[in-house]
Amino acid sequence: MFKKEVYSERRNRLKNKIKSGLILFMGNQESAFNYPDNTYHFRQDSSFLYFFGLDLPNLAGLIDLDSGKEYLFGNDFTIDDIIWMGKQPEIKELAAEIGIEYTEPLDHLGNFLRNANNQERIIHVLPFYRGDTIIQFxxxxxxxxxxxxxxxxxxxxxxxxxxxxxxxKYEVEELIKAAAIGYKMHVTSMKMAKPGIIEQEIAGVIEGISLSYGASLSFPIILSQNGETLHNHFHGNILEEGRLLLTDTGAETNMHYASDNTRTCPVGGKFSQKQKDIYSIVLSGINHGISLTKPGVTYQSIHLEVAKVLAKGLTELGLMKGNPEDAVREGAHAMFMPHGLGHMMGLDVHDMENLGEDYVGYDNEIKRATQFGLRGLRLGRRLQPGFVLTNEPGIYFIPDLIQKWKAEKINSSFINYDKVLNEYSGFGGIRLEDDILVTETGHQIIGKRIPITIDEVEETMRS
Structure with missing residues (x-):
């Protein structure tokens, strides 16, 4: 945990933003895997962690805005618990670690809430994302x-x-730790990408790295030589010489701060010329997007500028045609990149997504677009110092999407469907992703940059 003053300050700042009532943060409960005593790996609610810091199940934090009192609700461990788990701190001790004076048993929480509700006091809660929490509430x-x-x-x-x-600064330090774990995971994936290896072997090894150095994965591993499937969690393919392996993975530190990076490498260690052509376009896109990242710029505008880089490169290869800026305006590039450029990151890999993407990534100034591709952008708002976000352009050859667009003559004035189908069928997909901190004067890639140029990737795979 951070120092108790960090959590006290966060709660005080929260109290200054809401006028009256009770604020309730419900921690998560254990969740049974296949019978009650065999549970999934516990993951605490991120907002509870942010304000109350305790990574234990069956806790709740309550802030009474009218009295100023802060409470931690939870039950002390029984002797039966201690026999199985060892000696555990009491609730009062846990509360002291996060600067809270008042504690109550968890079964007293209901009376607090019902009394407040009967008095028509406002009870503020965040959106629910787990069924057991709704039932408990x-x-x-x-x-x-x-x-x-x-x-x-x-x-x-x-x-x-x-x-x-x-x-x-404390959070940034944790994010740098997560990035260091992610670096090890991605370099290992590159080194293991050899013909005859089953994808599952690589996925298992890099998950082991995340567990060795941190709490867990920050999300289920995406690793496949079928990289045209954006979130491919199937790991049963045998790697084939000349294919591309897309690895999108990250780690959580023991304090649950995330990393999220993507790299694409050639199975066997050497890019073909066709692969180099597409890879170079995506690399230009990510570098251009990073160069534009600074306070005051909307991420929606950066997304569109990166899209122009991709469209220009694809036009030069003859896969697209016409004016690249016009093509992007019409959304033609989205057949090749049907997703947004990035998202917020922090205690969640898609930070605060449970609170609603439009609250996190948009505001009164910047609204979510309705156009295919652009509407998938999770972060569009104007950037501020302290934001942490991902930059993850890609180019994909998705057979069903290509066939659909061709049949419906969608953006046919901008896409050379014959060349796409005849020369790039079975190509797969390429995505590159870095994690970026917005600074006062610009940006900073979080942690040591994972090998990304063609030469760096091939050299890493040889070493």
């Missing part, structure tokens, strides 16, 4: 599950997004 208030959404507070969502969006 409704049981505490003795309400029907259909009423739970009435307590979701837009004021609280906006306040939490505002605070968590700006990463302090």
């Amino acid at each position: 409704c049981n505490l208030l003795q309400i029907n599950h259909t009423e739970a959404e009435n307590f979701i507070s837009v004021d609280l969502i906006k306040a939490v997004v505002e605070l968590r969006s700006i990463k302090d």
